[in-house]
Amino acid sequence: MEKRIPKIGVYICDPGGKVGKVIDLQILAEKCGKTKGVEHSEVIADPWSEEFLSGVREKIGAGEIDRIIWGGRFTVRQQEILKEKLTEATLNPYLHEWCDLELHGVGQNTEGTNVQQKKALSLVKMAIARAKHLQPLEPLDIPATDAAVIVGAGIAGLHVAASFLERGKPVHLVEQQSGVGGKVALLSRFYPLNCDPHCGLEYVLKSLRGSDKLTLHTLSKPTAIEGAAGNFLVTLQTEPRYVDENRCNGCGLCTEVCPVDLPVYTDNVQDEPPFQWENGIGSMIRDTRKAIHPSLPYAFPESYVVDRQACPEGCAKCRDICPTQAIELDQVPSERNLKAGAVVATTGWDPYPLSKMSAYFGYGSYPNVIGNLEMEQLLSRMSRGIDNLSAPPVKDLKTVGFVQCVGSRNKQHLSYCSSICCSATIKQIQQLKSIQPEVTCVVYYQDMRCIGFEEDMYQAVKKSEDILFVRGFPQITGSESGSSQLLAVAEDTFSGKPVKKDLDLLVLAGGMQLSQAGQDFAEVSGLPLNENNFLTGHYQCYPEESQRSGILSGGCARGPMNVSQSIDSANRAALKALNFLDGSISIQPTYPLVDKTKCDECKRCVEECPFACYHYDEKGFPEPDLGKCRQCGNCMGTCPVAAISLNNFTIKQLAAQIEVLENSFLDYEEPVILAFLCENDAYLAARAAVDSGLNPPLNAIYVKVPCAGAVNNAVVADALALGIDGILIAGCSDGQCHYVNGNQLVLKRSGDLREKLTTMMIEPERVRSESVEIQESTRFVEILEDYIKDLKELGPNPFKI
Amino acid sequence: MAPKVDFIKCDGCKAQDEPLCEQVCPGNLMTLGENGKAYCRETSDCWDCMSCTKICPVGAIETRMPFQLGYHGAKLIPMMGTNTITWTCIDIDGKVERFRCKTRTD
Numbered sequence: 001m002e003k004r005i006p007k008i009g010v011y012i013c014d015p016g017g018k019v020g021k022v023i024d025l026q027i028l029a030e031k032c033g034k035t036k037g038v039e040h041s042e043v044i045a046d047p048w049s050e051e052f053l054s055g056v057r058e059k060i061g062a063g064e065i066d067r068i069i070w071g072g073r074f075t076v077r078q079q080e081i082l083k084e085k086l087t088e089a090t091l092n093p094y095l096h097e098w099c100d101l102e103l104h105g106v107g108q109n110t111e112g113t114n115v116q117q118k119k120a121l122s123l124v125k126m127a128i129a130r131a132k133h134l135q136p137l138e139p140l141d142i143p144a145t146d147a148a149v150i151v152g153a154g155i156a157g158l159h160v161a162a163s164f165l166e167r168g169k170p171v172h173l174v175e176q177q178s179g180v181g182g183k184v185a186l187l188s189r190f191y192p193l194n195c196d197p198h199c200g201l202e203y204v205l206k207s208l209r210g211s212d213k214l215t216l217h218t219l220s221k222p223t224a225i226e227g228a229a230g231n232f233l234v235t236l237q238t239e240p241r242y243v244d245e246n247r248c249n250g251c252g253l254c255t256e257v258c259p260v261d262l263p264v265y266t267d268n269v270q271d272e273p274p275f276q277w278e279n280g281i282g283s284m285i286r287d288t289r290k291a292i293h294p295s296l297p298y299a300f301p302e303s304y305v306v307d308r309q310a311c312p313e314g315c316a317k318c319r320d321i322c323p324t325q326a327i328e329l330d331q332v333p334s335e336r337n338l339k340a341g342a343v344v345a346t347t348g349w350d351p352y353p354l355s356k357m358s359a360y361f362g363y364g365s366y367p368n369v370i371g372n373l374e375m376e377q378l379l380s381r382m383s384r385g386i387d388n389l390s391a392p393p394v395k396d397l398k399t400v401g402f403v404q405c406v407g408s409r410n411k412q413h414l415s416y417c418s419s420i421c422c423s424a425t426i427k428q429i430q431q432l433k434s435i436q437p438e439v440t441c442v443v444y445y446q447d448m449r450c451i452g453f454e455e456d457m458y459q460a461v462k463k464s465e466d467i468l469f470v471r472g473f474p475q476i477t478g479s480e481s482g483s484s485q486l487l488a489v490a491e492d493t494f495s496g497k498p499v500k501k502d503l504d505l506l507v508l509a510g511g512m513q514l515s516q517a518g519q520d521f522a523e524v525s526g527l528p529l530n531e532n533n534f535l536t537g538h539y540q541c542y543p544e545e546s547q548r549s550g551i552l553s554g555g556c557a558r559g560p561m562n563v564s565q566s567i568d569s570a571n572r573a574a575l576k577a578l579n580f581l582d583g584s585i586s587i588q589p590t591y592p593l594v595d596k597t598k599c600d601e602c603k604r605c606v607e608e609c610p611f612a613c614y615h616y617d618e619k620g621f622p623e624p625d626l627g628k629c630r631q632c633g634n635c636m637g638t639c640p641v642a643a644i645s646l647n648n649f650t651i652k653q654l655a656a657q658i659e660v661l662e663n664s665f666l667d668y669e670e671p672v673i674l675a676f677l678c679e680n681d682a683y684l685a686a687r688a689a690v691d692s693g694l695n696p697p698l699n700a701i702y703v704k705v706p707c708a709g710a711v712n713n714a715v716v717a718d719a720l721a722l723g724i725d726g727i728l729i730a731g732c733s734d735g736q737c738h739y740v741n742g743n744q745l746v747l748k749r750s751g752d753l754r755e756k757l758t759t760m761m762i763e764p765e766r767v768r769s770e771s772v773e774i775q776e777s778t779r780f781v782e783i784l785e786d787y788i789k790d791l792k793e794l795g796p797n798p799f800k801i
Numbered sequence: 802m803a804p805k806v807d808f809i810k811c812d813g814c815k816a817q818d819e820p821l822c823e824q825v826c827p828g829n830l831m832t833l834g835e836n837g838k839a840y841c842r843e844t845s846d847c848w849d850c851m852s853c854t855k856i857c858p859v860g861a862i863e864t865r866m867p868f869q870l871g872y873h874g875a876k877l878i879p880m881m882g883t884n885t886i887t888w889t890c891i892d893i894d895g896k897v898e899r900f901r902c903k904t905r906t907d
Contacts, residue, residue: 600821600824600825600856601819601824602814602820602821602824602858603814603815604814604815604858607815638858640821640856640857640858641856642883651883652883654883655882655883655884712883713858713881714881714882714883715882715883717880717881717882717885717887718882718883718885720880720887721880721882721885721887721901752810752858752859752860753860755810755860756860756878756880757880759863759876759878759889760878760880760889761889761891761897762889798897798899799887799899799901
């Protein structure tokens with residue numbers, strides 16, 4: 001660390017002359033000029049004139065000044081421009097200090113001119129104290145991998161892969177099943193255009209086929225994700241396929257000799273079939289497949305796969321007949337490590353197990369009660385004219401019932417709305433009617449929620465006379481006549497009358513939940529699930545991001561979505577992930593530094609970091625993983641020995657600022673408040689309060705902090721011991737903190753401090769934490785006024801001189 | 802008089818192997834009990850340096866004044882700033898005195 005005496009230039013800008021009308025800026029500049037460390041001080045009218053800037057550059061070049069304090073109001077954009085213009089003159093952008101006088105109420109009105117003059121000086125002196133501790137900083141560039149790992153090759157995963165490939169990034173696409181496509185490959189149609197999803201899959205696969213940058217890892221799942229953004233190390237566990245993907249040309253000779261018949265749509269890596277075939281429609285479909293078969297659910301990769309568990313012992317007929325010698329029956333499971341700059345989880349959804357709802361609608365008891373995903377299969381077969389269903393119930397459908405919200409919007413099951421089932425049912429009715437126009441449909445619902453453009457589908461279906469909507473859930477019993485029909489009795493809550501129907505088929509619209517693969521991913525990556533058990537970041541502000549930088553989630557891994565929303569989400573995730581795939585990660589220099597001479601290795605920072613980015617170095621000291629760090633400063637706030645500082649926002653700088661804070665700008669009886677304001681909302685609310693002319697009281701001095709959780713108790717103690725009457729820490733509301741729980745942490749810490757103050761016979765009310773939203777500028781002023789009133793009642797701080 | 806730990810406030814420094822008070826105690830007297838809270842294992846050996854009281858991040862430790870200095874009920878409470886300690890001294894009559902001392906750790 002350089003030990004030069006800083007030479008500070010102070011430029012007080014007042015372009016509109018607004019502040020100058022209220023206080024005497026010349027006197028302010030003169031007094032600043034006399035402060036130790038200040039080499040130059042002046043009031044300027046136009047900081048943008050080339051004449052002025054070249055003068056500053058000359059001064060910097062001649063070594064007269066080496067850091068600058070800008071008094072007055074500058075927008076962030078203007079700050080950037082000034083920094084950029086002076087970087088040419090070798091002034092590091094982190095050697096500027098901004099002292100916003102107007103924010104603190106200086107020059108806003110003509111009341112208390114004297115106080116304003118003194119306060120302005122106090123503020124500039126604080127800035128000078130801080131400026132003395134500024135250090136030049138440079139961003140860090142960490143070499144990184146430009147490859148991405150995508151977990152889950154459903155429609156979302158495929159779109160993410162396509163986006164990356166378009167940008168020329170290497171992609172590892174990891175899929176648990178033997179082929180891509182996920183749930184979309186099991187659908188018959190997708191709405192609102194009612195087209196065949198295989199066409200949609202084929203469309204996105206077009207950009208994947210033949211790409212040399214794509215590596216498809218089928219029958220694989222991640223078992224560990226180490227490292228941070230830019231440099232993840234993903235461990236993959238791969239089950240054998242028993243077929244050489246490169247040699248197999250998919251000719252299908254092997255299936256002709258394979259002696260094993262298996263029920264269709266089960267895959268060899270899944271312990272359980274994707275949905276409950278055994279109870280429902282599984283018994284109706286006569287289709288079988290061989291032990292060696294094309295990839296499922298969609299035949300990409302084009303190579304075949306062997307369900308080895310089903311093979312008879314010693315049988316190698318497929319190997320013997322294969323013309324390309326592609327079949328390798330002695331393959332074993334393998335493990336491999338992949339390097340990745342970013343990991344995108346598109347693990348998709350699973351249907352809510354309808355067996356849990358069997359008590360209500362007879363699922364599992366009657367073969368013609370099926371789930372809506374099974375209905376998709378049925379429709380797919382009907383539309384293709386495949387007529388091998390085990391006849392009676394489905395061959396000649398007369399009345400088909402649909403029950404909505406089976407499992408969804410039910411506190412005992414899924415509390416949320418699965419959002420797609422209403423439209424999916426409408427779509428199924430449309431398709432069913434197009435195949436069998438004479439069929440009658442009955443929809444049992446509590447609310448029809450066809451949102452957005454899907455309303456048109458709903459209205460179109462509603463017009464039809466042989467589609468009946470019944471608001472109420474049915475009781476299902478076997479038919480009285482003894483046929484295979486079901487008797488459904490429901491109370492229509494509109495008319496209050498019972499509706500009795502004989503049904504040939506009943507379709508249950510089950511809910512969507514995070515897939516098993518998604519839950520496994522959460523466990524492997526150490527990410528928490530939200531209250532509805534889906535992967536998510538900050539639900540609104542960065543939905544696709546997670547608490548680990550570089551790990552993103554898209555599609556139904558984030559919540560129930562239809563196909564188009566899922567693709568939307570996937571593309572957003574891809575866009576965010578591209579930031580980590582540039583081959584190097586640039587890290588802002590404002591990362592935390594641990595002072596190892598002070599650190600006691602108490603490991604509190606490791607525990608409280610909201611992004612779990614601390615690990616121990618070889619000597620046992622905590623060290624942040626800069627790739628993971630979001631630079632919120634919660635470690636800085638929590639450190640009991642104040643050994644952690646964010647660069648450019650250090651404990652030393654804060655302490656120096658507070659030490660010079662002169663509370664004499666107000667009368668002895670008037671309380672002075674030091675307010676630490678979260679830069680995401682409270683600070684902006686304070687700014688808006690001034691801009692909208694609310695005239696916040698002059699008693700408060702604001703310090704902008706990256707997160708309320710970055711305020712260390714030692715700094716607060718400093719301020720109290722120096723006679724500041726009240727400390728206000730303002731952060732976000734509960735659950736809104738962008739750094740997970742910074743506001744909670746500071747609440748706990750200031751609570752501890754308040755208790756200590758009580759034992760010290762100092763009023764605990766001198767430390768107050770509040771949550772302020774960005775638009776609550778009026779409330780912010782109220783909080784300040786209320787606090788001033790309370791502090792006046794308490795009287796001055798006993799340490800006040 | 803030995804340090805007294807408020808078991809409700811003490812979080813055992815998040816149950817790490819060595820809580821902060823154990824690390825700083827010059828006599829190696831503080832340790833974690835089975836309940837995950839810190840305690841002084843040999844009260845008669847404590848010489849009232851107050852290191853543990855000063856370092857405790859949640860303010861759970863109180864050092865009772867020895868009777869030679871102040872009778873039962875007298876209190877000496879440190880509050881740690883970044884480079885200062887603010888001492889509050891309360892005697893048995895409730896008289897309060899406060900001192901602020903610089904520490905030179907930089």
